[in-house]
Amino acid sequence: MGHFFSYIVEPGLLSSGPVRTALLVGTVVAVTSGVVGVLTVIRGQSFAGHSLADVATTGGAGAFLAGLNQFWGFLIAGVAGAAIMELIGVQRRRGRDVATGVVLGAALGGAALFLYLGTQTSSTTGASFTILFGSMFVISPDTVPALIASGVVALAVIAVLSRVLLLTSLSPELAAARGVPVRAVGIAYLVALAVAVSLSAVVIGAVLSTALLIGPAATSLRVAKRPSRAMLAAALIGTAATWLGILLAYDSYYWPPAGHGWPVSFFVVALVVVGYLLSYVRRPRRDRRARVAGQAQEEAPTQEAGACSPA
Amino acid sequence: MTAEKTAETTSQAEAPAGHDLLRLENIGVRLGGRQILTGVSFTVAPGQFTGLIGPNGAGKTTLLRVILGLTPPTEGRVLLNGSPRPRHGGRLIGYVPQKLAIDQDVPLRARDVVALGIDGHKLGFPLPSAKRKDQVNEALRAVGAESYADARIGELSGGEQQRVLIAHALIGKPKLLLLDEPLANLDLKSEQGIVSVLARLAREQRIAVLISAHDLNPLLRETDTVVYVAGGRAAAGPTDEVIRTEVLSALYGSHVDVLNVRGRIIVIAGDEQQEPQAHHPTDTGVIIGLDRN
């Protein structure tokens, strides 16, 4: 048994400093992302969640160029991006989509510029890759307190506003009728999202940030019916995926073909997606019942096995 | 306009007068382990104005989808002009959904929406033609929507949008018009407007109209027949034969009273006292058709 255990958990895993930091930070990120992610999926703002990660990354690239602390670059860019999206976006879901896309496009343009200017000053050929995908094993320990603090802030905002947030997410008209300032709540949510996402983007990159934001939340919402339970489940799923991903990445150090390990981001993303797909295997009957119940409210009548559509 | 420009519906030659346009025989629908409808049978004759009434969730939309061919029935069959319905009613059935979930910014004018009713299902893109333009104008006139024909569809009010959607459905010269709760979100005045437009068109162009609603009263003046859906079953027939205490009680499976108050129908649950304004269906009773002012 001990032999088997040490086969999976390579010796030295837990004594490695970078791994321990990665596990700690990864947990903070996974928990924050999972909780915020549940609200994001309910509100249909996955695109905004992803875009803010990219926007934050641009801020990080800019900060790097200007010689400032990258972490604050991420954070400020993320929050600014959220504010601009809210300003030029509109309450309608589709209008917000386009506003998100435009802000993202401009931010990515900025990233292109910063990366280009960066290559003028120093040779950073791997910069694009690292910016997109991050690197969990090279988190410097002195940023850890700031990271944990931002995670706590985002979670605190969510906790304080949770009831109101859920109400406005699930039924904006009802919330408005009850006198809830829907727009202000929306802004508060976006800020919490920006903070959570900037935090995760800086340590694990934009791609993984989105994966941990959306994947576990989407999975948990399929199995848990109460949002609070879903948040707990999402945090757990995200943490599990992160730990397992770190573990596998560490183990893969000697794997072919390159001999320097497979990226953590790949493992975590793969685990998250597999977990999501597994949730379909579990509950097909519940799925159908939920679909029937929601049938009357569905906008597009394409859910049933209609005679018109090919199988 | 010749009445028989139904060249595309080759298998449905115009049925001899008096035959049923639409016939549902013993329709049952089972979805997701739940029996939504059982043994629903009724007919619609050409030019007939029929109300499909029932509380929310009773299965009205399901029934419409069965007629449209979007939801296959688990039992029974649907006949159009005497033959089993083809995959899509072809040009015979026009459909008007309850509401469009459409952005204000969408670049489509009301007249563009109506034009899509002519050939939206065909490949390619439309070449501008005077004939097309005339058809669209005529359809808009018929529903009284000319004044906002050039406005964005997303910027129209509920009632205006309904009229445009009706024009869209009508321009294909259907024999049967299906409307899914068109009055649900309208104010009283708009409601009356829509109902009179529909009734006039039904009479003038001999188009059968099947209009679903949870409140019969706005339709009372115009309906020839009613299909009342409740408790998973339906009762069909002339209005005053169906909207009666015995019939509805049998459908609901519990006692309901049908009252006629100054020409308005009110259905009240027998067992529990419900709040007069409640429009939510419960197992024991529902109130519909309360005078709304």
Add this chain to the structure above:
Amino acid sequence: MFSGLMLNTWIAATIVAVIAGVMGFFAVLRGQSFAAHAIPNGAFAGAAGAGLLGLNVIWGLAVFAVAGALGIGALGRRARQDVATALMLVLMLGIGALFVSFSTEYAEVTYSLLFGEVFGVGSNVLLPIVALGAVSVAVIALMYRPLLLASALPEIADARGVSTRRMELSFLIVMALATSMTVPVVGALLMFALMIGPAAAARSFTKRPGQAIALSVGIALATVWIGIAVSYHTNWPLGFFVGVIAAGFFLLGQGWGAVRRHWWVPRQASAVGAVAV
């Protein structure tokens, strides 16, 4: 700036802008801006994979882009569409990260695949791009009516016999093929800015669908042309200008829309008051 070498650049950029304008109109109409971003990004992952296998990058781009489109279409049926898109995006990029990690060659190519390399368009790439542009625009022209119906009026389309599902898959696949080809030119990340910004701006200026498509294409053309000109002179990346100029046009459109709504009283408002609705 208009020398023989640059000619390829202008042609390639023009084709890309036309594709972007046409695809973008429908992407915005269908509310699929996220997919317009996700699919080219996924294509980028495929390019790395193709390189690993020694194949032409174009195959990798196309395969992954179409796979992404199919994945979004399939998942989007069961789950919310934005969730499906997000998951497909990260899945493809995660796989891309894996591919890129297998070989150190990709670090440099990554930048040009992400942000484009419009000034290095060779004649051998040009012909496929022109051909693809023509084909994809032709396909959209062929699908125009049912696609418009299914996109703007989905509630009615199915009842009319136009399968929204089939239209969805077809559109995503055409968009995937068209945009994957443009990745080497404008880059995975900025193609979508070219699709979304101009199309969103266009709808603020016109309410007719035909005009909106034309304007979409026109604004996209203006964006790349101005972008190329400025990029040529400043040496700054084209992607930066595309992103910023597209955003600029979008804001112009928003501003005009606000003016139209608040200060110009539409004709029908006064007429409607007189007609009982």
